Amino acid sequence: MQCPIARALDRVGEWWSILILRDAFYGATRFDEFERNLGIAPNMLARRLKGLVEAGLFERRRYCERPPRYAYHLTPCGHDFRPVVVAMLAWGNRHFTPEGPSVRLVDRATGLDAEPVVVDRISGRPIDSAHFRYEAGPAATEATRRRIAALEAHMTSERGIP
Structure with missing residues (x-):
């Protein structure tokens, strides 16, 4: 694919x-x-x-x-795969550890728990649907362009975004 x-x-x-x-x-x-x-x-x-x-x-x-x-x-x-594992750790700890986390990610200097989020390196804003959208890239097939356009139209109508 x-x-x-x-x-x-x-x-x-x-x-x-x-x-x-x-x-x-x-x-x-x-x-x-x-x-x-x-x-x-x-x-x-x-x-x-x-x-x-x-x-x-x-x-x-x-x-x-x-x-x-x-x-x-x-x-x-x-x-480069490390942030994916960190995101999976945070997601797993947040949703699938009713007994509490068995592994924590902590700041070496403070010992405080880290709260990983995915952010845009340029703007520093969290990557979420309020700030970012998917867009077909230059190598996208026509089917991919249609699928992304349909998903974007759905997201826009759900949010009432003009």
Whole structure:
């Protein structure tokens, strides 16, 4: 699909892949670390790591010759996924932890809980439907243009925006 969301999900849409990336943000790089931390079967972990390498989120680096062993390091593309994981953490804590959060994101200097939001880098405003809308890009197909126009018309009529 031409949709950037569908393309992103094609690379990381399986939940094990997202958990592997989460652990990489915590500092895990080695197969045995991922396996131990996640409790994932070795064959499944090997498939997921291979897919993440092929998708460009990790690169393999040999750290042992005999036997050959590899570490998995985040690429710039992989590092760019961190805000997605942070947003998922905040969303999960807000909606799916009736017993309270098991993981918190805190400010290193103050120890206070962080409250992640997605903001526009230029204006600093939160990315919400009151301030921003979707628009077809230069590579959009005619079907994508129609779908986005219909969604925008629906949003406009619901909000009473002229």
